[in-house]
Amino acid sequence: MTNRAGPGYGRPGPGLDAVTSERGRLINLTYRLLGSLAEAEDAVQETYARWYAMSAQQQDAIESPGAWLTKVAGRICLNMLGSARARRETYVGEWIPEPLPEPGEWIDGRPGGTTVDPADRVTLDESVSMAFLVVLESMTPAERVAFVLHDVFRYSFAEVGEIVGRTPVACRQLAFSARRRVRASQPSAVPAAQQARIVRDFKQAWEARDIYALIGLLDPDATVIADGGGLVVRRQRVEGGEQVARACVDLADRAPSLTILERAVNGRPGLVAQQDGTTAAVLAFDIAGGRIKRIWAIFNPEKLRPWTTG
Numbered sequence: 001m002t003n004r005a006g007p008g009y010g011r012p013g014p015g016l017d018a019v020t021s022e023r024g025r026l027i028n029l030t031y032r033l034l035g036s037l038a039e040a041e042d043a044v045q046e047t048y049a050r051w052y053a054m055s056a057q058q059q060d061a062i063e064s065p066g067a068w069l070t071k072v073a074g075r076i077c078l079n080m081l082g083s084a085r086a087r088r089e090t091y092v093g094e095w096i097p098e099p100l101p102e103p104g105e106w107i108d109g110r111p112g113g114t115t116v117d118p119a120d121r122v123t124l125d126e127s128v129s130m131a132f133l134v135v136l137e138s139m140t141p142a143e144r145v146a147f148v149l150h151d152v153f154r155y156s157f158a159e160v161g162e163i164v165g166r167t168p169v170a171c172r173q174l175a176f177s178a179r180r181r182v183r184a185s186q187p188s189a190v191p192a193a194q195q196a197r198i199v200r201d202f203k204q205a206w207e208a209r210d211i212y213a214l215i216g217l218l219d220p221d222a223t224v225i226a227d228g229g230g231l232v233v234r235r236q237r238v239e240g241g242e243q244v245a246r247a248c249v250d251l252a253d254r255a256p257s258l259t260i261l262e263r264a265v266n267g268r269p270g271l272v273a274q275q276d277g278t279t280a281a282v283l284a285f286d287i288a289g290g291r292i293k294r295i296w297a298i299f300n301p302e303k304l305r306p307w308t309t310g
Helices: 015-020 023-034 037-052 056-060 065-089 130-137 141-152 157-164 168-185 192-207 211-217 241-254 305-309
Strands: 218-227 237-239 259-265 268-275 278-288 291-298
Touching: 015 065, 023 037, 023 065, 023 141, 037 065, 065 141, 065 157, 130 141, 130 168, 130 278, 130 291, 141 157, 141 168, 157 168, 192 211, 192 241, 192 259, 192 268, 192 278, 192 291, 211 218, 211 241, 218 241, 237 241, 259 278, 278 305
Parallel strands: 218 291
Antiparallel strands: 218 237, 259 268, 268 278, 278 291
8 A cells, every 4th residue: 555644654763652543543544434433443442463573574465554554444344334234234224324422512512631541542523423424434445545545544445445445446436436425415515503503403303392483494304313232222213393393292201300401522513411411312414504404312221321421
């Protein structure tokens, strides 16, 4: 693979530094490939395990540790995506990518700061928005790896081919097919400040149990998709703006002690529902045309552990 400028490439400084400095970049890559922070960390840990399993002589023979780590991490993710598809076919209910915790209220459409170790943070941009990750879930493993590596991380198709085991021409076609899916599903961009305002209005209407205000904020064809993982009994899907509004009011009536907080979810304005100080749900929003078109509600406690402990 082609050498790149930056930490970890061209063997700058001690070999150990060149290898460990790649961790943040690998977490960024593997989270986008897998849609799960826990699985991303497992993939990076396995990548480093394979590096350290080599002898010093084998390590010294590798011209670019960063390129080697990327290649191995990509192949590990490709294998994990294949097995993940089989697991998700037996998953109870809807499967939604694991939401990234980003503490801090949204003020004027900008997220607050965090105390997360920079080496373990996923860089927040459009490629980690929930809407984008959901589209990635519809792709084949090879499409997803080719698209993320080329279109998001700017690797050449020759380099992508080394990871997915296909020719550059085949990788180009994979990325083209994936790109078509993204373009077909992505609405026009909504300014962050406008998103934040709509989510805030939704929160206030929800707390007030104002069904008419909720209906006004929701697209007539709005949908709620809920991920409980079979561990929490919830309706998996609610369709229609009025039905979604009534479901929200019903939930507020059944859980009067529920606290709703404005929080960044995967770098976009979202909401966190807490019960007795424990995160019960994380909500991500898809907004277009000034209205909420889709709400992804994650209830699965296994996916909410970072939000509860953080």
